[in-house]
Amino acid sequence: MAIESLLTDEDLTPVYSEYERILDGRVDRLLADGTLSERPGGGFGDRYSAVLAADPLSHRWFNISLPLINGPVDAESYVMHCGPAVFDLLRHPAILDVVESVIGPEIASNPVQQMRMKPPVDAVADESLRLHSNIGVTTWHQDIVALLPDADDTRIVTVWVALTDAFVDNGCLVSIPGSHRLGPQVHCANEDLASEPYVPPAVLAGMREQPLPVRRGGVVLFDKLNAHRSLPNRSGSMRWSMDLRYNPIGQGSGRPAFPAFVARSERQPESVLEDFEAWKAMWDDAREAIISGAYPDRIFEDTRWNDQAVC
Numbered sequence: 001m002a003i004e005s006l007l008t009d010e011d012l013t014p015v016y017s018e019y020e021r022i023l024d025g026r027v028d029r030l031l032a033d034g035t036l037s038e039r040p041g042g043g044f045g046d047r048y049s050a051v052l053a054a055d056p057l058s059h060r061w062f063n064i065s066l067p068l069i070n071g072p073v074d075a076e077s078y079v080m081h082c083g084p085a086v087f088d089l090l091r092h093p094a095i096l097d098v099v100e101s102v103i104g105p106e107i108a109s110n111p112v113q114q115m116r117m118k119p120p121v122d123a124v125a126d127e128s129l130r131l132h133s134n135i136g137v138t139t140w141h142q143d144i145v146a147l148l149p150d151a152d153d154t155r156i157v158t159v160w161v162a163l164t165d166a167f168v169d170n171g172c173l174v175s176i177p178g179s180h181r182l183g184p185q186v187h188c189a190n191e192d193l194a195s196e197p198y199v200p201p202a203v204l205a206g207m208r209e210q211p212l213p214v215r216r217g218g219v220v221l222f223d224k225l226n227a228h229r230s231l232p233n234r235s236g237s238m239r240w241s242m243d244l245r246y247n248p249i250g251q252g253s254g255r256p257a258f259p260a261f262v263a264r265s266e267r268q269p270e271s272v273l274e275d276f277e278a279w280k281a282m283w284d285d286a287r288e289a290i291i292s293g294a295y296p297d298r299i300f301e302d303t304r305w306n307d308q309a310v311c
């Protein structure tokens, strides 16, 4: 379901400003080490594309998730952006009102969240990046594929926030209405698709696809079992979104290595996290636990729904 105009320009401006600062920082760093020979010009999307072309791994510094790697890892690859504007967006009352209408007033912010800044396909030279779901297309999947079994019975709602307009030509979401009723489907692992598991076409054959275009400030809501993908960005400018998730307090997040927090609670209002520094500290601690090897379990499992007979 798409909801237009949930967020205003005033709501989104702090996020844009925060990301301008990250981009400036990356540009300065790449100029300093010689990876960029000159300061890129143009709008945010043009400059981001230039940074990505010069250093494809730069996307890591913009994401709102730690990477989905089951260690061991090098510290440099395990980066995440935790900024006050992102924290405020996660707790935005208009978003929480919509979530409350679906799962009730006891709301946890689920840490399965992603930033998707998608330059025009022609601006992404690196073929594997074109198939990376944070940068290029996203293949058919249900979000349950990215979750560990502790979330199998959790009512997770995804709130996909459009930070730019997202239309058919620049890579909006496409969903299969009613697919959440099918239950979890087979997802095939595919190393070529930046390790993103996908529902094979035979499973979805004959089902009706519905593009979900939405303007900047609008959101798309879906269930963890809804089958969806996104289209390639064939426009001339960047398509930008964040997918945020929420679940009823007390239910498993599907990503125990990453920190959830109470975003709204009628029952225990004092448990709501309002302190940005505390939120950031939780993520810094999670990062440290993973990097140091102190986190004992798996972070991510992408072969749970694989079925060799179908794949």
Ligand SMILES: O=C(O)CCC(=O)C(=O)O
Binding pocket: 116, 133, 137, 138, 143, 158, 160, 228, 229, 230, 241, 243
């Ligand atoms: O934004 C996209 O391109 C894909 C988002 C997605 O698949 C998701 O939110 O689960």
